Amino acid sequence: MSLRRKRIDFNVAFDEFKRDLVKMFDFTGTSSVSGMGMYQLVYDICNSVPKPFSERLYCAIADFLCEYATGVRQAILSQEEVVPVYAMYWKKYYIATSYLNAICEYLNGLIVKQRKGPGISEKRPFVGQSNYPRQDVQALANQIWREHVVMEIKHRKQNRLMYQVFETIRQDREGQQVNASVVQDTIFSLVSLNSKTDQPLELYIDEFETPYINQTKAYYKAESKIKLSNCTISQYIKSAIDRLAQEGARNSRYCHPTSHARVIQECETQYIAEHQKNIQSEFEKMIANEKADDCTMAYSLLTRIENGLVPLLITFEKHITTVGRDIILGLGASISKDPREYVEKLIELHAKYLLMCAKVFTNDAAFVAAVDKAFRTIVNDTATNVAARSPEVMARYTDTMLRKKQKTGLSESEIEDRLTRVIILFKYIDDKDLFQKFYSRFLAKRLIFDASLSAEAEANMISRLKSACGVEYTSKLQRMFTDMTISSDLNAGFKDWLQSNDLSNGLDFSILVLTAGSWPVNSTQPLEFQCPDELEKSITNFTDFYDKRHNGRKLTWFWHWCRADVRVNYLDKRYELSLSLYQFAVLAVFNAGDSYTVTEIREQTKLVELELIRVVKSLVEANLLTLPEPSATITLSTVLKLNMSFSNKRTKLKISGGLQADTPQETTATLKAVDEDRRLCIQASIVRIMKSRRALSHMQLVQEVIDQCKTRFSPSVPMIKKCIEQLLDKQYIERAENSLDRYVYVT
């Protein structure tokens, strides 16, 4: 390459340049074209002495390109199908112009630099006498193609090119075989043509994207309407999904990435949003008939549009609630007898819908939340079936599972599994305090009567409740276990004490000492009872022992929970009976004779009439005592005889006393106790809130109390009002001056 400046005859030099240009653009004889030679020529023309011809060269190239483009346009328009010809010529033009641009690198530098020079762009914004702005040759070539090919066809030939492009895409949609690559090249030429301008996508958007989206809209508007009237919803959804998938593929075939979302959105609007009501209303049937595939499709379709899923969520929740209520209704009064069906059917239902969320709704959090909402309604619904008081029923269920010698025939691991799953339902209970009260009562009875399946199972259940509700929820339950441990130490200590004091009397005595505040015992005043003499000694001994061990404590004996294992000597076999202490006391009366009236027994045992008759009845039913006439009503004057001919296959018998059964009075007492606890809890919460906030309006206070209590129970507004009044009376808070519905904290 020579940098020396030469004298040049422009016409001669450009003729030489143009010869090579023609070869380049025609793609003929390109082997004889020397890029280096052309590059030198450009340099020489631009540096000729005395006057450089750079601007003249630029304009001459422009003239050449105009001429060439006009020829191409005519060649394109001479064909019936213009798209393939356009694509073919464009490809060539694109390659040739990029070479040309490289060859004219030196020229570009001069032209563009002048544009950047100070003040020049205002004074001489165009090159030479032409109206071409100062831009490189590639940009110039693009401009010329745009004006002489694209715009000419658009304005003079009814936009034949783009018309055929859209027509081809339509045929593609109809499923016909089309030559996609030429369409693609044509569309992408619109992007390349503007790539050197300030608005690189303007031409593409104006000429292709905007009309394309309009056509897409019209196409799918029509198609979706026809489909909807000809097909079932299920088929409709299927074709919508197919269409959207196809459009996705078509997008990547024909469109610039910036258009993808816009095109798909238009399809979604036409196919889904416009007809969402039809799909949504069909969803109820799909769910009810458990058409999982249809549900999945409806979900995947409606999840694409804004708020499209809301009606599905409502339907889903409503459906679950209805199914749950039907179950509760169908169980009727049987729930109070056996809690198993209620709990297990609901757990099953819950598992079913959670599985559905996972399989059908891709574990969408909104659908899982709908299941939660539905179950909260089901579990706390007492209007449908009065027997379905879930806190009590579920506590009862855990009791059936945690008792030993149950009739369920379940293995320990099966029981553990059920107890784990009952927590799922437990979490939905609003009145968790009620569950706790019932649970603690059942637990107390299991512990007192030694009826627990295993210490391990009990501990596991407590830790489940703890992780669901926190330490405080189970702390009172845990205290019962502490008493059990303390009592077993106490028994061992008492035995040693008896021996060291030489007081052993051959009677095997054991005791459970309960801490009053830790056990759900309704009355601390047990029924009147005269302990049989032979046992009296043990009681006094233990009381002595206990007083020495602990200071300032008082023991109250719960006779109705005491038991005695006895040997019977008056029958042919030596039976061993396990009795309640009351039953034993009644039988012990007969040690002195064979027949007594109920009144006589009462004088000795001091049992109240109602309790005594119950005990006597249980002994008659066990065939240990006989009535003068079978099935006579037992009154105070009834004469009872010891049954000397009692016989049983087994020698070890447990005589049921009906004590472990839950009486309605106990249930009522439990409910009352819960009410009392709630009152205390609400009062404590009011004091806490007022202490920190100093002054609050009635509404604010009520709301804050509800928020504080709702993890345990949902407090009723009248109850909160009552508690506020009680605290006003006790002067913890007072009404604010000048305002009736405002309270202030009294320090």
Next chain:
Amino acid sequence: MKVKVKRWHTVAIWQWDMEDSTDLCGICHGPFDSCCPDCRIPGDNCPLLWGKCTHCFHLHCINKWIETNDSEGTCPMDRQIFEAAT
């Protein structure tokens, strides 16, 4: 003896030896049957204390109160100097 006891199992409940142990402690408002708010289990580790003024509290509760400056060593119920009954 026609019926002879071999083994027996009893249940008793313990409370603090006072008139009504379901009463509330005047300081923490928890029942005497239960322990003070800082303890977990009622028992000898959380005993009660009677003052000469006949008022009774959880030992821990009255100690905490006496230690505060405001108390000036008085019983919170009657504002007399608090002395433990012996």
